[in-house]
Amino acid sequence: MMTIKLPKGFLAGGIHCGLKKKRKDLSLFYSEAKCKCAALFTTNVVKAAPILLAIKKLKKNVYVRAVLVNSGNANCMTGKRGIADASRMIKSTASALRIPADLVIVSSTGVIGRVMNMKPVLSGIKQLARDISPEGLLHASEGILTTDRFCKVSARTFSVGGKKIRMVGVAKGAGMIEPNMATMLCYIMTDANISFGALKKALKESNGRSFNSITVDGDMSTNDTVMLLANGEAGNELIGNAGGGLKVFQKNLDGVTLDLAKMIVRDGEGASKLVEITVRGAGTEAEARKAARAIADSLLTKCAVCGGDPNWGRVASSVGSSGIRFDPDNMSITLDGVVFYRKGKPVPGVKNKAGSVFKGKNVSIDVNLFRGKAKACMYTCDISKKYISINSFYTT
């Protein structure tokens, strides 16, 4: 198995503890030094027990040394019992690692509304605490998956003030992905020395351009988490709220998050194509985003992409129902570089070129509204029969 180097001072691991039948279902991310932590969580009113605990803990600037993640059970809508179970997982991890419990965070993903099966989790934690290593990232990236078809890992190495900095991220996606961070988990580790303020600012910015710009099926989950841990072990001069250091850090964080976001889309349940949607010429960025989002959320458009069918009328219809203002007689629609509709009429003879559209693994939908200069991008996938198969029998 290939290994991916973790940043300095980080260890990780992933095992099968028994929440799922066969696949790995418990992962641990650990730092030898205290990490500053920035995190973003789901905006769903229904929040899983571990999310409730983590939000409470991370209200202030706090340090973290370990993040435990289980898959196979979301520990959500499990009432007081769920909170007690999540707390017990924190305590058990802290004790196995011999660190204080307030340096531990837990995350869960999986089925909603089932009480945690604690026995395998507790014995799994003990095993994991022994198993973690600087080479364990890929195992950890496996243990957080649910219906995902592949592990999602992205890494960057860059320099700030002559010091080499490493940044590594893993993510989990598949179904239920949409902006506002629906069912996805992402953990990014770096050895950069960076202030709390800069860390939080950078994560928020990157998140807007990556995880909040993707959609698979429009559902928003109860367990979404994006977390960034920085342990300062690279020994660089502190990256503050401004300056060249933050710029470089931001650029690399943008790279890691967009890599992971695109992998999540590409792994959309049953998906075969990555669709990049651009709406340009909008009055405001918010309008461009609204229109791009409407196209990305359209089931009919996703089906058309799946079937390699250049049904640009559906694209127009989605923009028309998105709630933004525009003039249908002064817009253009381009699919995979072929202009189908321009300024009030279908392009003559375009049918001959239609055969080449939506055939590749990467396809594009480009809409120009000719109203202003704002633009926005969204990423989504097509929808296929496999999506239905996977989601029809998820709990049973």
Add this chain to the structure above:
Amino acid sequence: MMTIKLPKGFLAGGIHCGLKKKRKDLSLFYSEAKCKCAALFTTNVVKAAPILLAIKKLKKNVYVRAVLVNSGNANCMTGKRGIADASRMIKSTASALRIPADLVIVSSTGVIGRVMNMKPVLSGIKQLARDISPEGLLHASEGILTTDRFCKVSARTFSVGGKKIRMVGVAKGAGMIEPNMATMLCYIMTDANISFGALKKALKESNGRSFNSITVDGDMSTNDTVMLLANGEAGNELIGNAGGGLKVFQKNLDGVTLDLAKMIVRDGEGASKLVEITVRGAGTEAEARKAARAIADSLLTKCAVCGGDPNWGRVASSVGSSGIRFDPDNMSITLDGVVFYRKGKPVPGVKNKAGSVFKGKNVSIDVNLFRGKAKACMYTCDISKKYISINSFYTT
């Protein structure tokens, strides 16, 4: 073939003119006397050419005698040419029926962005004008269909002031159905004598409780039309803006529209189940509707219903992301009469009853928020692999 009696003075017919390969694609509804007309149209910014003409005409209180409907081509995003073609269809219908053109309305449904093939339409109009009859309703109900699996017809006979009144409606739905009247056509004819004001008021009310309370796939179309024609031939005393006559009329119109709305959902592309979603105990009706709508729009919930999988966690997650406020620890979720979640925890032992859930043709999802007294109902269907097949290859 069974026939359904039209209201007094109405004739109808439907033929295959050649826009589609084999199925009927041109229908005509006609009244010997002038009809008062009330209509509601799509709110999509992108509107088909015939919709633009009809909206303009119906701004004032106008009379109508004929409605021509073609399927197979939406005549949408076809620019000036589309407007010219729709106008030509109006003139041609008027001339074939020997009535003034301002008494004719046209509607279109089908693929967006293709110029109308006028030759078969124009010769079809001539044939139809000869073919219409008091027994032609079922033919007409066929000619408006696209991917529908069955004709949608509903009728009522009732009395106002001792006079017998007949009301008959036909509709077209399948894919792209959602509230705000997405891709559906509905034409209701009655021989009631009723004022313009009462007619419009009644249609608006019924529409909110029927066509605006259904969703199949969340997409909103460019051609939606709900139209109500009243020719007064029943000879009843005029039904005005209030009073017992309007009440009876409203009740029967509610019946016809809800019948048709449910048929549209049941015929959702590839659907096998009708799902009735009730959200009760909400603070306001708007909140209840928002939550019910979120459940109905959730692809994951639709998949779960399709697979007979009582995944109530998805229902909770949808309500949680709907944007309304509620306390997840004080809600209950009931599927097909089985309570799965009550006041902060999963109901113990419920797994034994789960096998019976979502197995019938009619299934229900019931959520109580325990916040207030408001409630709302939404109707939707499940989603199956067939949906993907139908919509992946629609234009090609």
